[in-house]
Amino acid sequence: MHRTHTCGELTIKDLGVEVTLSGWVAKSRDLGGMTFIDLRDRYGITQLVFNMDDNEQLCAEGRKLGREFVIKITGKVIERSSKNLKIPTGEIEIKVSKLEILNAAKTVPFLIEDETDGGDDLRMKYRYLDLRRAIVRKNMELRHKMAHETRNYLSNHKFIEVETPVLIKSTPEGARDFVVPSRMNPGEFYALPQSPQTFKQLLMVSGFDRYFQIVKCFRDEDLRADRQPEFTQIDCEMSFVEQEDILNMFEGLFKHLFKSIKGIDIAEVPRMTYADAMKYYGSDKPDIRFDMKFVELNDIVKGKDFKVFDDAELVVGICAKGCAPYTRKQVDELTDFVKKPQIGATGLVYCRYNEDGTIKSSVDKFYLEEELQKWVNAFGAEKGDLILILAGKTDKTRKALNELRLEMGNRLGFRNKDTFAPLWVLDFPLLEFDEESGRWHAMHHPFTSPKPEDIALLETDPGAVRANAYDMVLNGTEIGGGSIRIHNKELQSLMFKHLGFSTEEAHKQFGFLMDAFEFGAPPHGGIAFGFDRLCSLFAGLDTIRDVIAFPKNNSGRDVMIDSPSTIALEQLDELKIKTTV
Amino acid sequence: MHRTHTCGELTIKDLGVEVTLSGWVAKSRDLGGMTFIDLRDRYGITQLVFNMDDNEQLCAEGRKLGREFVIKITGKVIERSSKNLKIPTGEIEIKVSKLEILNAAKTVPFLIEDETDGGDDLRMKYRYLDLRRAIVRKNMELRHKMAHETRNYLSNHKFIEVETPVLIKSTPEGARDFVVPSRMNPGEFYALPQSPQTFKQLLMVSGFDRYFQIVKCFRDEDLRADRQPEFTQIDCEMSFVEQEDILNMFEGLFKHLFKSIKGIDIAEVPRMTYADAMKYYGSDKPDIRFDMKFVELNDIVKGKDFKVFDDAELVVGICAKGCAPYTRKQVDELTDFVKKPQIGATGLVYCRYNEDGTIKSSVDKFYLEEELQKWVNAFGAEKGDLILILAGKTDKTRKALNELRLEMGNRLGFRNKDTFAPLWVLDFPLLEFDEESGRWHAMHHPFTSPKPEDIALLETDPGAVRANAYDMVLNGTEIGGGSIRIHNKELQSLMFKHLGFSTEEAHKQFGFLMDAFEFGAPPHGGIAFGFDRLCSLFAGLDTIRDVIAFPKNNSGRDVMIDSPSTIALEQLDELKIKTTV
CATH class of the missing domain: 2.40.50.140 (Nucleic acid-binding proteins)
Incomplete structure (x- = not known):
């Protein structure tokens, strides 16, 4: 023993x-x-x-x-x-x-301790030793518990986990599909699924009623943004439901995970429309661990000869509590921050509401103190607060102010990893205009249903049509999203028309799902969560790599096993393929 | 609503x-x-x-x-x-x-009822309608419960489920690997895992102690024998264990599944050595729902001028209870059965122990009734029983008699799908001789440990060396197998030597696992269960296809989505491959 x-x-x-x-x-x-x-x-x-x-x-x-x-x-x-x-x-x-x-053991290449002396590359090469560190192993233990509790909750709510196939079919638009040559069917290829979307909808047509799966998905794309070529989803679909049913069910899952994993009672998850998220946070995934909402100032700043504001489509700002004492240097840092190319603002206007009651701004020459008082009022600012204002094109300015808001959140210590603020973002636009193709595209996918009251707008103002689509956001990160699907043939045809698909094209691309819908499809909808991301947030980690036992690097390589690699010519011959490198 | x-x-x-x-x-x-x-x-x-x-x-x-x-x-x-x-x-x-x-619904192509009028092909093409039939959907519900209860049991026993990668590396002997070209690494390929064997052993080196995963595996091979190119395993590994620990743990899993899924209390799972399984059942996966053990007769049948028996390496038979009244025609059917090419016996000797106490055999000319009495005694036969005997080369004869025994089991109604008889088969040979290459091969894999007391035989009688390897058998079907691994470097080198690997070859093929073993590998062992097969046995079904939501046919095709399929030239170009069909 x-x-x-x-x-x-x-x-x-x-x-x-x-x-x-x-x-x-x-x-x-x-x-x-x-x-x-x-x-x-x-x-x-x-x-x-x-x-x-x-x-x-x-x-x-x-x-x-x-x-x-x-x-x-x-x-x-x-x-x-x-x-x-x-x-x-x-x-x-x-x-x-x-x-x-x-x-016995050879000398290990780095210390097996929470604080190790091993760099990233070395630890990835010897990932099996890195995993020996308690701090790393604990992430995998957390992941295990998250998956187990997810399964418990969903099973208790009558969901059935069904394994959908990994070897599926490449679609004409599957530009990011991994493909797999078939030995038994030379010249033909399987594709690895980017998601089990079609299969879960088919299971609804089959009457499975409530489906889920914790499932590997695959995407062959650039991996810069903390992505992995293989990633895991909690994939779910329900029949005979409306949006409200889905939100309640998965809010329940969320509460269960927080309670069972972290012992935290989460209050009701707040809801925000996409329009409000953009207006008040400049982002479709607001971090609501802290307030600092956008305040639009067009009404009170225009017409005072300050050209920057007068010419701007939008003048909008945030109020940083207690930051009035910021030094010149600190403010300059913020100005430099917003002027970074990836943020792209042209400048930053500030306004200090000093402790002594005076108000000083960087644009004092255009605005009298009584005018600035209106700014202070608009923000509900208190003595000691600092107001930061950007101006320009609406979308770009909101985007930049979102970055500034997050930066201020960091500086003020509002973005604590142990604080969790989930949020539903609702009423996403159904369509988005693709400049390149000059066409409207489905923002989620072409089976997403429009809000009934907006259907008429499809003809007149496609961009204004809202979808029955929703995202779950946690601490400023999108962790899941889904929609109520179209189950009605006429509506589906209308959608395809507006997406510029001919009946033939639509059938070629979505053939068997459309066929299936002819045999009695129930109303249905679903959601999918990014399981890696969810785990990393629960663990308070910055990257999904840390919750993946054997991750790949930014070039899609597993440096431990040295994969991908060349394969033998005989193997290629048998598969009836050739490389052309 | x-x-x-x-x-x-x-x-x-x-x-x-x-x-x-x-x-x-x-x-x-x-x-x-x-x-x-x-x-x-x-x-x-x-x-x-x-x-x-x-x-x-x-x-x-x-x-x-x-x-x-x-x-x-x-x-x-x-x-x-x-x-x-x-x-x-x-x-x-x-x-x-x-x-x-x-x-609305178009007319469905077959009846959505338990007894349907749809043939196999039609049902597979419209699998989403087939799944609408309660009898089919119930199999998926069972599968869900089996997975969930497996996870419950293992989690309660401190196992952690860890997701190992799907995009791994092709090994030089990975003839049946599916490969995946990498867009980011042109000319290079990932492979899909035939099992997570290496990764689970690495996790033991990492100190994970108890790992499991319900995981898709892939094998690109002929699919005749009710196999699927993608299949699911319950894959497990434990550290600091001996064979007995593994057997106990997974016998426990088995009991838990039977109890929680079917409400059946399973008694202690009997154990049998591989040698006994072959000797008494002619199979390494005996169906022990019924007895009918082999009895070897060499000692009592030889030297009576019956050339068939005198020349045979082995004379061996079974006793079919109550079958003495079998008609001539019935016995002829059995003779035809054993003479089928795939079974390959040259003939069948029978001996009736009639109700009236007389004994009649098909070889009465060579054996007196008092000699036949010895046969009867050897089998412990009772009046009314029928003894069936085959003779020839040992391996071939045992194999044929195994088939006859199963056939008699069917005829006598002993192979009821609602009766469950699990069995451990132990002490598998470590090596098997491959005629083609003229070399000894690892029967399981080269990390399987030999029984310590047999190590000396590696030099003198490699075929006699027993492994710490075990299979779980249920109703005559192998549903799982595993081994205690070698964790000791000297023993591993010895094994590679006997398998005819040079150090370089061994390193090329098992490089990073062997490297990992140098940094402190614990004693470990594991097991993997074929989850599809296990579910089909629990459901009383004949094929694993019936417990897979979207199975592929014998040519590896999904006829519903028509996959695999050709892909666009641009896609091939981007992947830097060409087909050569």
């Missing part, structure tokens, strides 16, 4: 018990005639002690153990003289009477 | 309640001035009633509803005059006051 206990469970209650433990040598130190070893496994660390006076040979063997050696020991649980109350096993140690080396 | 209740929940307790239901029109019949409709959803069937006298227009609309129309109705729960006590909702019906057609 390799162990009677794990390294995480022995406490003062076990004094005197003879135990066998197995694990890794985490640390070792000699102190006078004694040698102390931290023995580590997944469950914790237990201190071992060897004593020269008791057993010289054994102690000598103990001294020779290297870091990360795998050993098995037998010994008695005794009370420690110097206790470590930070860990559950910290009051005891094991007086070793028997030692067996199960496996 | 689309419904207040599902079609499976209203009973006599709900009399008088006004309800709204949605679902599919399963059946419709007019009876005098009344129209009755079976409304179906996933949860059941509720009868609707329309009455000409009450509301002529509504009833007329009801009469026009076609099969599989999706409708929403409102009405009152009333007591049925003619009750159907076979279903929970059979005592009530809904007197419809409001009807809305949510979606």
Whole structure:
């Protein structure tokens, strides 16, 4: 037997018990005639002690153990003289009477500790050692719990998990599909799914009523923005539902996850329209951990000969609580920040509402203090606050102010990773105009239903048509989204017409789903959550890579196994393909 | 709102309640001035009633509803005059006051009923309609429950589910790998995993201690034998364990599944060595729902001038209880059966132990009744039994007798799908000789550990070396298998030597796993279950296709979505590949 206990469970209650433990040598130190070893496994660390006076040979063997050696020991649980109350096993140690080396270890390339000396590249190459660090392993444990509790909640709500195929069909627009040559069908290819969208809708046609799947999806695209070529979704679909049913069901999932994983009671998730999100936060995924809403100033700033404001489509600002004392340098930093090319503002106007009641702005030459008082009123600013204003084209200015707002949130410590502020964003536009093709595109996908009251606008003002589409946002990150689908044939045809598809094109691209819809499709809708992202937010991490056991790098490479790689010519021949590099 | 209740929940307790239901029109019949409709959803069937006298227009609309129309109705729960006590909702019906057609349906290509008129091909083409049949959907519900209970059990036993990558690396021996060209790394390919074997072993090196995953695996091979190019495994690995720990843990999983899914208490799973399985059942996966063990007769049949037996390496038989009255024709059928080319016996000797105490055999000319009495004694046969004997080369004869035994099991009704007889088969040979390459091959894989007491035999009698390898067998089907792995470098080198690998070859093929083993690998072992097969056995089905929502056919094609398919030239160009068909 390799162990009677794990390294995480022995406490003062076990004094005197003879135990066998197995694990890794985490640390070792000699102190006078004694040698102390931290023995580590997944469950914790237990201190071992060897004593020269008791057993010289054994102690000598103990001294020779290297870091990360795998050993098995037998010994008695005794009370420690110097206790470590930070860990559950910290009051005891094991007086070793028997030692067996199960496996030796070469010197590891970096420290197996929470604070390691290994750089990113090295840790990825030796990911199996990186995963040995408690801080990394805990992320995987969290991920496991998240998946398990998601399944519990959904199963308890009558959802069935159905595995949809991984080897599917490439669609004409599947530019980002990974494809897989078929040996049995030479010249033909499968594709890996970017999502199980079609299959989950088919399952609704099948009457499955409530479907979910925690499922790998694949996208062959640029990976700059913390993306992975393979990623995991919580994919869900329900029949005979309206938007409200979906929002309630998945708000419930969310509350369950917060409660069961983090012990946090989440209040009702607030809801915001897409239009309001853009107007008040300049983003379709507002971080509402803090307020600092946009205030539009067109009505009160125009016509005072300040050309920048007079020419602007939108003048809009935020109020930074308590920042009036910002130094010139600090304000300049903010100006530099908004002028960065990726943010693109041309300048920043500020207005201090000083503690002494005076109001000073960077545009004092155009605005009298009584006019500035109107600004202060518009923001509901208090003494000590700093107002920051941008002006220009509406979309661009909102986007820039969103960045500035987030930056101020960071500076003011409002974006704490232990604070969680979920939000539903509703009523997304159904269509967006694609400048390149000069056509309207479905913002989600062509089966997303428009709001009934907006259908008439399809003819007159397509951009104003709102969809029954919703996103779940957490701390400024989109973590899920979905829609109520069109199940009605006439409406679907109308949609295809407005998307510029002929019946033939529509059928070529969505053929079997459209066929299926002819045989009695129920009203249905669904949602999909980015599981990697959700886990990283729960874990308070910045990148999804940290919640993926074996992630790929920005070039889509797994540097540990050195993949992708060339394959043998015989293999290519058998598949009836050739590379043309 | 689309419904207040599902079609499976209203009973006599709900009399008088006004309800709204949605679902599919399963059946419709007019009876005098009344129209009755079976409304179906996933949860059941509720009868609707329309009455000409009450509301002529509504009833007329009801009469026009076609099969599989999706409708929403409102009405009152009333007591049925003619009750159907076979279903929970059979005592009530809904007197419809409001009807809305949510979606019409074309005529479906086959009946959506348990007994359908649709052939296999048609049902696969319209799989989404096939899945609408309760009998098919129930298989998916079972599969969901099996996965969920598996996860519950393993999570409760400290296993962590870790997602391993789907885009991995093709190995030099990955002849059956599916490969995936990488757009970002032109000329290079990922491979889809045939199993996560390497990754789960790496996770043990990482100290994960107990890993599992319900995971899709992929194999590009001939699909004749009820296989699928993508299939699902319950993949597990544990550290600091011996074989006994693994057997106990997964016997526990098995018991939990039987109890929670089928309400069956499974007794301790019996164990059998591979050697005994071959000797007594002629198979490494004996069906032990019935006894009928092989009895070897060499000692008592030889030397009586019956050349067939005298020349045979092995004379071996089974005793079919109560079959002595078999007619000549029935015995001839059995003879024809064993002579089929795929079974390959040259003939069948029988011996009847008649009810009147006489013994008659097909070889009476060589054996006196007192000699035949010895046969009877060897089998422990009783009056009325029929003994069936084959002779020839040991392996071939055992294999043929295994087939005959299973055939007799079928004829005697011993192979009931509702009876479950699991079995551990232990002590598999470590190596098997490959005639083609003239080399010994690892029967499982090269990391499988030999029994310590057999290691010396590696030099002298490699075929006799037993492995710490085990299979779980259920009703004559292998449903899982695994082994204790080698974690010791010297032993691993010895193994590679005996498998004819140079150090370089071994490193090329298993490089990063061997590297990983140098940094402190714990003793570990694991098992993997074929989840599709397991589900099909639980469901009492003959093929794994029936427990897969969207299976592929024998040519690896999904006929519903028509995949695989050709892809656009531009797509091939971007991937820097060409087809050579």
